[in-house]
Amino acid sequence: MKVFRWGSRALDMFPEDTALHKTYSYEGKVIVIGAGASGLAAAKILQTNNIDYLVLEASNRYGGRLKENKTLADFPIDLGAEWIHHLPAVLNRLKGKSGDLVEEETVPYNAFYKFDKDFGYSSYGKIFTWINSSLLRLLFFFRFKFFPEFKFKNSSWFNFLDRNFAEEVKHKIEFNSPVTKINYSEDKVDVITRSGKVYKADKVLVTVSIGILKSDYISFIPDISKEKKDAIESIVFMPGFKLVMKFSEKFYPDIIMCKAKTGEKEYYDMAFKKETETHILGLLVQGSSVEDFYCLESEEHIVLKALEELDQIYEGKASKAFTGEYALEDWGRHEFTLGTWIESFQYNQSLIQTLNEPLNGKVFFAGEVNDLNHQLGVPGAIVSGYHSIDKLLTNL
């Protein structure tokens, strides 16, 4: 059961000395590709060590798969990563601090799951209804005890990244600069963007999602090895989206789990344990269930389908209580993401090592998929940023 050594159960595997605890005196120029959690963590190290660097970001914003909506509710809503699949102490570790007392206010995510027959559990409907009220409560109690998860109370993952990383380095980001080519055949590395602009660097750190690497959006000269290509190909990076809807009343439970052939699908109360009177319901869809939505012609149709599904079990209450306000973030079809997240625990360390392997000691890789310390998701991406920038600066 590899999953039990990841996330909250792998805090003891968080590296004791990250790049945050070291000093570097590198004289060359470094380019970081991508301003997500991993790229910004690496940039912070370059900034604090006065190293000449630049971050090239494809989109017009930083954060990558961390994004915040501040208009729908009186609390910030994470449109990307939202849960701390960890003990809150990881927030200290990510900042280079020890101790378990964190300054961020967090809440335990010990939500009660509901399985509903109208969401594909028809043959088991009655069983689930029974289990719902008794055994499941117990099961989820133990699940939380064994594999605890938390959420930010009145903050967000995006805000955490913004305050602790982006603040210091955002002046070094060149936005709207999608990299399409990396030529590392000469002494200096040429990094070429879609507009044809050429940037020269001594070393480069690539932090784009595995979806972008799979898509061949970036060509490498010389080409990357077959072994690395195969490793990239073998990683499953499912499509998915998050729909956030505002309602005038709370007619739904904490979570409604829906059946999904691959990935997951759930409706869940995004205001869970927040200090708010606003009713925000999220729909997170990843994997096979996206097909039911991707075949629809517009965002509005996706919202209507979600309302229809909810109306079926809540007897029309969803449509009645819907305020018409929503936000939809389609990570699966986002040009610079092309997927959601990876289930790291499915992969062995040697595969992740292969993904990490630098090219000619000049082009390095970091990001969620390169996490060698079992930290998962955002913490994994940040730790990987620290790890790879350390390798880059020390030439290992």
Ligand SMILES: Cc1cc2nc3c(=O)[nH]c(=O)nc-3n(C[C@H](O)[C@H](O)[C@H](O)COP(=O)(O)OP(=O)(O)OC[C@H]3O[C@@H](n4cnc5c(N)ncnc54)[C@H](O)[C@@H]3O)c2cc1C
């Ligand atoms: C819906 C959703 C829910 C999630 N929930 C959680 C959760 O609850 N908890 C958790 O810990 N994790 C969660 N995750 C995963 C988490 O968001 C990621 O693991 C983490 O944000 C990855 O960071 P990264 O820096 O590796 O990659 P990214 O965030 O993808 O950053 C890569 C950056 O590179 C840029 N880029 C791409 N291509 C190019 C190019 N060619 N040139 C220049 N720049 C480029 C992108 O625009 C982006 O800014 C979730 C993800 C999604 C999508």
